[in-house]
Amino acid sequence: MKKTLEFRAHDGEIEDIALGPDNKVGVGWLPGSLALQENGLRPVCCMQQVVTAGRDFQCCVWQQDQLVTGLRWHENLPGIPDKAYRYQACRDSGTFLGLGTVTGSVAIHIAFSLQRLYYVKEAHGIVVTDLAFVPESRPGRELLGGHEAALLSVAVDSRCKLHLLPSRRSLPVWLLLLLCAGLIVATILLLQMAFPGFL
Numbered sequence: 001m002k003k004t005l006e007f008r009a010h011d012g013e014i015e016d017i018a019l020g021p022d023n024k025v026g027v028g029w030l031p032g033s034l035a036l037q038e039n040g041l042r043p044v045c046c047m048q049q050v051v052t053a054g055r056d057f058q059c060c061v062w063q064q065d066q067l068v069t070g071l072r073w074h075e076n077l078p079g080i081p082d083k084a085y086r087y088q089a090c091r092d093s094g095t096f097l098g099l100g101t102v103t104g105s106v107a108i109h110i111a112f113s114l115q116r117l118y119y120v121k122e123a124h125g126i127v128v129t130d131l132a133f134v135p136e137s138r139p140g141r142e143l144l145g146g147h148e149a150a151l152l153s154v155a156v157d158s159r160c161k162l163h164l165l166p167s168r169r170s171l172p173v174w175l176l177l178l179l180c181a182g183l184i185v186a187t188i189l190l191l192q193m194a195f196p197g198f199l
Helices: 138-144 173-194
Strands: 002-008 014-019 024-029 033-038 050-054 058-063 066-072 087-092 096-101 106-110 116-120 128-133 147-155 160-166
Touching (some): 050 087, 087 128, 096 147, 116 160
Parallel strands (some): 014 087
Antiparallel strands (some): 147 160
């Protein structure tokens, strides 16, 4: 293993690191530096996003050593004091980001925009120590049923809980195209009525 990148990710310790599904290994230590090591199977230029949760009350998404976006409690939960909660664990399925907190809360965000889709305050009575998304394999899809994602959380209270993200409703592509075509036709007809001789 050889180190390929090192940068300061947080002010203080890194609580957890989640890596994309390639062959990189992340190592976090005091005082908040992050080192990425390569196992020799893939070139460094193919590195996926890295997600870190730190003791500085932040959760950050990185591309190489560049901050892509981040979460802070006061920005996402305005009614909660900034220092009352802290991100403890994080996992990245590639599509979704799962977060667990020191107070036992669990959240699921969209990985690229960090839009929160799911949140359970104090799902556990105490620190969430680990998270894992149910894999999208055949047995995993059977467990998901009609849900978009499933996240397992484990806490110091010796419980494992399953969090199911309901499927978001979306329009079929053919219906969206039909609506766009209808809008174009309606616009042309309105312009023709407002300005005779338009066509």
